[in-house]
Amino acid sequence: MAIKAHLRLFSVRGPRRVANQIPDEILHDLELQEAIKALPANYNFEIHKTVWRVRQTSAKRVALQLPEGLQMFACVIADIIERFTEADTIVMGDVTYGACCVDDFTARALGADFMVHYGHSCLIPIDATTGIKMLYVFVDIHMDNAHFLDTVKFNFLPGQSLALVSTIQFVAALQAVSAALKTEYDILVPQCRPLSPGEILGCTSPRLDRHVDAIIYLGDGRFHLESIMIANPDIPAYRYDPYSKVFTREYYDHEAMRALRLQAIDKARVAQRWGLILGTLGRQGSPKVLEHLESKLHSLGKSFTRVLLSEIFPSKLDLMSEVDAWVQIACPRLSIDWGTAFSKPLLSPYEVNTHLTGCQHELSLIFDKHTHTCSTHRHAQITEKNVVVCCTGVFSFFWLLCSKTCTNKLTFPTK
Numbered sequence: 001m002a003i004k005a006h007l008r009l010f011s012v013r014g015p016r017r018v019a020n021q022i023p024d025e026i027l028h029d030l031e032l033q034e035a036i037k038a039l040p041a042n043y044n045f046e047i048h049k050t051v052w053r054v055r056q057t058s059a060k061r062v063a064l065q066l067p068e069g070l071q072m073f074a075c076v077i078a079d080i081i082e083r084f085t086e087a088d089t090i091v092m093g094d095v096t097y098g099a100c101c102v103d104d105f106t107a108r109a110l111g112a113d114f115m116v117h118y119g120h121s122c123l124i125p126i127d128a129t130t131g132i133k134m135l136y137v138f139v140d141i142h143m144d145n146a147h148f149l150d151t152v153k154f155n156f157l158p159g160q161s162l163a164l165v166s167t168i169q170f171v172a173a174l175q176a177v178s179a180a181l182k183t184e185y186d187i188l189v190p191q192c193r194p195l196s197p198g199e200i201l202g203c204t205s206p207r208l209d210r211h212v213d214a215i216i217y218l219g220d221g222r223f224h225l226e227s228i229m230i231a232n233p234d235i236p237a238y239r240y241d242p243y244s245k246v247f248t249r250e251y252y253d254h255e256a257m258r259a260l261r262l263q264a265i266d267k268a269r270v271a272q273r274w275g276l277i278l279g280t281l282g283r284q285g286s287p288k289v290l291e292h293l294e295s296k297l298h299s300l301g302k303s304f305t306r307v308l309l310s311e312i313f314p315s316k317l318d319l320m321s322e323v324d325a326w327v328q329i330a331c332p333r334l335s336i337d338w339g340t341a342f343s344k345p346l347l348s349p350y351e352v353n354t355h356l357t358g359c360q361h362e363l364s365l366i367f368d369k370h371t372h373t374c375s376t377h378r379h380a381q382i383t384e385k386n387v388v389v390c391c392t393g394v395f396s397f398f399w400l401l402c403s404k405t406c407t408n409k410l411t412f413p414t415k
Contacts, residue, residue, distance in 0.1 A: 152216065
């Protein structure tokens with residue numbers, strides 16, 4: 001009897017190395033660890049990752065962009081990068097309001113080949129910033145999760161439905177607390193892709209379809225909170241400030257806001273000369289939307305003036321007194337929050353759409369949800385009942401829901 005032996009060969013491999021894994025020589029660098037101690041211990045600036053990425057790309061000049069609340073740490077971070085890499089640094093001092101303000105164009109003009117943007121989500125994809133390598137650092141902030149958890153339990157009865165939202169700095173804490181609350185509450189952590197679950201922006205919040213007893217916002221200030229309050233006017237909203245540990249009930253005058261915007265639209269209906277403002281602060285503006293508005297105004301026999309502005313102030317616009325009405329292609333909240341500060345109507349592209357198509361007062365200004373189709377930065381969708389426009393280069397979805405009698409709807413470009 002012949003017996004054949006089948007030999008199986010097994011190769012023994014060492015541990016797999018992940019391409020983006022930070023090397024041990026950086027993670028365990030005692031001098032680097034000591035330098036990091038100059039930064040707040042509860043703020044995660046991801047210094048090890050930054051040093052590794054700068055070395056990995058052989059960057060020669062690194063641009064650092066931070067919002068005003070974090071600029072106090074810019075010099076320390078710049079010193080660390082210059083000490084532990086071969087690159088020099090520049091700190092970009094222009095104001096940075098949000099994720100739409102990523103200023104890769106200026107960084108490239110200053111000779112930077114690597115840019116680090118702090119404190120916001122990667123709303124502008126890293127593959128869209130051609131000519132410069134990008135790193136987004138969310139700056140996760142550690143807080144007293146237990147106090148937040150106890151506060152929620154003290155103020156709400158078990159079984160209630162709660163929607164938890166926050167800014168990117170506290171999303172990790174939000175996830176931890178939501179997991180702990182799920183045993184006693186019906187917890188919803190909504191998501192507007194590509195944002196992280198629970199994350200909202202001042203211009204981007206979901207409209208909650210299911211029944212929710214309360215919205216709880218984790219963060220300081222009201223700017224981001226107001227976006228989800230506008231989107232969900234019938235749901236009570238609360239704010240937990242992680243710094244002061246104060247829990248408050250928050251209110252928003254929806255009727256007053258709507259009345260003011262309708263008043264501005266009515267006033268703009270008789271405008272003959274328009275001013276078209278293209279926001280140049282980072283990636284706020286959309287040249288394609290500007291071109292489309294120009295074409296529409298031209299077809300209606302309206303004259304217009306193009307103005308490029310990084311920041312829009314009443315005193316600046318007052319210098320051009322011949323303009324009857326303005327439309328700003330920058331931030332929708334600018335018109336809604338500060339529109340009354342301007343002597344002439346300051347509309348968003350959405351409101352101009354209403355004016356140009358002849359819709360009267362059959363509209364409601366709301367902040368609606370994202371869908372799977374909203375995954376590109378300049379998306380336009382037309383349906384039977386509404387006009388949905390994202391035209392600022394970011395995910396700003398203030399929807400104008402016009403009545404079915406409005407048949408001449410304006411379609412914005414998709415690219």
